[in-house]
Amino acid sequence: MATKGTWTPPDGTVSHGEALARHTTWAIGGPADFLVKAVSEQDVQSTLEFVRDEQLPLFILGAGSNVLFSDEGFRGVVLTLKKELAEFEFKGTRLITGAGASLPRVSSQAAKRGLSGLEFGIGIPGQVGGSLINNSGTRDDWMSRHVERIRICTPAGEIHELTNEEANFRYRGSDLVGNVVLRAEIPLEEAPEAQVKEKSQSYRRVRSETQPIGSRNAGCVFKNPEGTSAGKLIDELGLKDMRVGDAVVSPLHANFVINLGNATANDVLTLLKQIRQRAQEERGVNLEPEIFIVGTDSPTREGLE
Numbered sequence: 001m002a003t004k005g006t007w008t009p010p011d012g013t014v015s016h017g018e019a020l021a022r023h024t025t026w027a028i029g030g031p032a033d034f035l036v037k038a039v040s041e042q043d044v045q046s047t048l049e050f051v052r053d054e055q056l057p058l059f060i061l062g063a064g065s066n067v068l069f070s071d072e073g074f075r076g077v078v079l080t081l082k083k084e085l086a087e088f089e090f091k092g093t094r095l096i097t098g099a100g101a102s103l104p105r106v107s108s109q110a111a112k113r114g115l116s117g118l119e120f121g122i123g124i125p126g127q128v129g130g131s132l133i134n135n136s137g138t139r140d141d142w143m144s145r146h147v148e149r150i151r152i153c154t155p156a157g158e159i160h161e162l163t164n165e166e167a168n169f170r171y172r173g174s175d176l177v178g179n180v181v182l183r184a185e186i187p188l189e190e191a192p193e194a195q196v197k198e199k200s201q202s203y204r205r206v207r208s209e210t211q212p213i214g215s216r217n218a219g220c221v222f223k224n225p226e227g228t229s230a231g232k233l234i235d236e237l238g239l240k241d242m243r244v245g246d247a248v249v250s251p252l253h254a255n256f257v258i259n260l261g262n263a264t265a266n267d268v269l270t271l272l273k274q275i276r277q278r279a280q281e282e283r284g285v286n287l288e289p290e291i292f293i294v295g296t297d298s299p300t301r302e303g304l305e
């Protein structure tokens with residue numbers, strides 16, 4: 001484990017050797033050398049300065065729902081956003097939200113106020129920042145259709161306010177990767193409360209009927225390939241219930257991998273590689289991971305080759 005002095009952020013806290021499994025929805029991941037709980041923009045800037053000075057890899061962790069850490073953990077800094085950076089408020093019909101706020105919570109609070117726009121977020125187990133970086137959403141609605149402004153901190157520690165266009169959103173992706181999203185402004189529309197709530201409920205209902213809610217999973221593991229659903233394709237290949245160790249393809253939705261109890265990152269990776277190989281061999285389809293596969297020393301969204 002790296003022991004780089006006694007650095008701590010000015011307002012937040014840092015822990016050493018904490019298991020990342022405690023911070024991911026798959027409950028998988030070894031120890032992080034540094035796990036930072038940032039509670040102010042100064043903390044974020046200080047963390048980034050430390051990362052630059054010590055040339056450490058950095059991973060920005062939200063709700064832990066779209067990420068596979070290694071069983072050996074992470075030899076760098078894992079940054080999380082708390083308190084002030086996770087608060088949100090409504091100014092009229094406009095939502096101003098810290099990146100660390102839970103998307104389902106923001107979505108349900110908007111619904112309570114009769115504000116429409118983010119109903120789709122009710123069932124997405126992410127934080128606002130991660131949902132923006134990944135342009136999360138459902139089949140028919142997603143973050144980039146709503147967000148107007150995004151406040152970020154660049155790796156150099158500079159704070160910028162970006163417009164929607166500048167974030168260069170695409171299907172399950174954006175140019176925000178590598179920056180720390182701090183805050184977002186999302187204009188919403190007034191609508192009858194019952195109507196907003198009904199829309200939220202229907203998103204929740206569909207999700208609970210078609211996805212393995214309540215299990216240890218990380219959301220969809222592959223992006224949808226052009227023209228089809230990865231889940232449908234994996235299902236057609238007969239791979240539901242396929243298992244490596246304690247990692248299994250969900251029998252309800254084949255684009256979900258469930259940790260039955262003691263799955264390791266290697267179990268999940270082996271399973272993903274096998275699925276990918278079958279899709280390639282039998283359908284000529286290249287399945288791209290939607291999740292971030294984090295290397296021990298590298299924060300990049302790795303492939304499965």
Ligand code: EPU
Pocket residue numbers: 137138139140210218219220221222223224228229230231232235252253254255290
């Ligand atoms: N299907 C199957 N078998 C399966 C899974 C799906 O036959 O195992 C069929 C369904 O019956 C349906 C079609 O495939 O006819 C599409 O399925 P679904 O509506 O579940 O949509 P999806 O394309 O598989 C996408 C998103 C989900 C999002 C849902 C609902 C991606 C990779 N997935 O799934 O997002 O919740 O639409 O809007 O874009 C995520 O990104 O993590 C995620 C779960």
